[in-house]
Amino acid sequence: MQSDEPTAARPTTYIEAMPVRGRISRAQPKGLPIINLGYNELPYGPTPAVAAAIEATGHRVNSYGGPGCDGLRAALGKTYGLDPESLICGNGSEELLDVIGRSFARPGDEILISEFGYIQFQMVAHRAGADLVKAPETDFTTDVDGILSGVSDFTKVIFLANPNNPTGTVLPLSELQRLVDNLRANVVLVIDLAYGEFTGEDYCNAVHAMAQGHDNVIVTRTFSKAFGLAGLRVGWAQVPAWMLPGFYVTRGMGSVNNMAQNAAIAALEDIDLVRERVAEIVSERDRVALALRGMGVSATPSGSNFLMVTVDGQGPEVTEALVEYLFDEGGFVVNRTREAGLEHFMRFCLGTPEQNDQLLDCVQAFVGQTVV
Numbered sequence: 614m615q616s617d618e619p620t621a622a623r624p625t626t627y628i629e630a631m632p633v634r635g636r637i638s639r640a641q642p643k644g645l646p647i648i649n650l651g652y653n654e655l656p657y658g659p660t661p662a663v664a665a666a667i668e669a670t671g672h673r674v675n676s677y678g679g680p681g682c683d684g685l686r687a688a689l690g691k692t693y694g695l696d697p698e699s700l701i702c703g704n705g706s707e708e709l710l711d712v713i714g715r716s717f718a719r720p721g722d723e724i725l726i727s728e729f730g731y732i733q734f735q736m737v738a739h740r741a742g743a744d745l746v747k748a749p750e751t752d753f754t755t756d757v758d759g760i761l762s763g764v765s766d767f768t769k770v771i772f773l774a775n776p777n778n779p780t781g782t783v784l785p786l787s788e789l790q791r792l793v794d795n796l797r798a799n800v801v802l803v804i805d806l807a808y809g810e811f812t813g814e815d816y817c818n819a820v821h822a823m824a825q826g827h828d829n830v831i832v833t834r835t836f837s838k839a840f841g842l843a844g845l846r847v848g849w850a851q852v853p854a855w856m857l858p859g860f861y862v863t864r865g866m867g868s869v870n871n872m873a874q875n876a877a878i879a880a881l882e883d884i885d886l887v888r889e890r891v892a893e894i895v896s897e898r899d900r901v902a903l904a905l906r907g908m909g910v911s912a913t914p915s916g917s918n919f920l921m922v923t924v925d926g927q928g929p930e931v932t933e934a935l936v937e938y939l940f941d942e943g944g945f946v947v948n949r950t951r952e953a954g955l956e957h958f959m960r961f962c963l964g965t966p967e968q969n970d971q972l973l974d975c976v977q978a979f980v981g982q983t984v985v
């Protein structure tokens with residue numbers, strides 16, 4: 614579908630503007646430093662090995678990164694016990710999701726996601742010109758029966774983020790297995806584990822094992838979240854071997870730059886520190902959710918590094934006011950969920966313990982003055 618009536622006066626585009634989430638972009642009124650908790654990033658700087666790799670590669674920016682990301686795939690294979698020949702890397706997992714969409718879907722095809730699925734899945738469908746179909750969720754969580762009954766003769770790809778963004782909810786492994794077992798073999802299932810480390814390494818390993826041997830199941834991962842390399846753009850995926858040659862055609866050559874590849878390899882060398890950081894975020898997630906509950910602000914159960922919360926019994930206008938208050942009084946940028954059915958929620962990622970304390974103080978002050 615074209616976004617404008619055809620006209621001789623200017624070119625037409627197949628791409629329509631899509632609503633993006635509400636993030637505040639005006640100046641902070643009190644001149645406070647901005648604390649951006651709206652992008653689901655990690656609040657820590659590079660680990661020592663990553664910092665050294667960036668420094669060393671800084672002198673070699675004249676070189677492309679190798680298109681096959683061979684060293685990185687080997688390191689990933691070793692770390693996670695996977696065959697490097699089943700892996701592909703991309704410019705963030707976002708690029709790989711797009712590669713999958715462009716490889717398998719065209720106008721007339723359907724891409725199936727769950728009701729509150731990650732917004733990029735919608736964009737992937739739009740770029741491919743495919744129809745987006747949403748399956749109802751239960752308790753803000755993917756419903757396997759809903760997904761299975763959403764599969765039609767036209768379904769080409771199912772995208773499921775686990776944990777999902779923005780809800781943070783996780784499908785239990787048994788349910789995921791039921792989906793894999795009951796899905797038609799000619800539908801691609803993409804399990805997006807961008808936040809998987811915050812659910813647990815056992816969970817991630819089990820999902821990789823589940824995918825093994827299936828010619829239609831892909832698992833995507835990223836260095837942007839648990840590894841804190843969002844700015845360098847490195848994602849990867851475990852892919853059925855037969856799909857890989859086509860994916861390299863779809864992806865493009867210079868996708869993951871040299872510095873990013875070396876930094877990602879170094880991050881895997883520092884995996885113990887990465888695990889410590891993930892453990893801190895998980896413990897902060899539980900602490901903050903509990904403290905908020907005591908203030909009458911409820912969080913959806915989260916397996917990720919973020920929380921989706923609502924002020925109990927209040928509507929979207931109170932959420933809106935809270936989002937503004939956090940920015941005006943604390944310099945916090947959070948993410949206002951505007952999807953139909955999520956209007957009374959906002960989403961923020963966990964920061965350092967100090968930042969989280971400041972956020973809690975700010976929410977407490979807001980609730981004290983606003984909620985009757």
Ligand SMILES: Cc1ncc(COP(=O)(O)O)c(C=O)c1O
Nearest residue numbers: 705706707774778807835837848
């Ligand atoms: C569920 C989910 N998948 C994938 C991504 C893409 O991450 P990246 O492209 O940085 O790997 C994000 C980013 O926020 C996400 O929330």
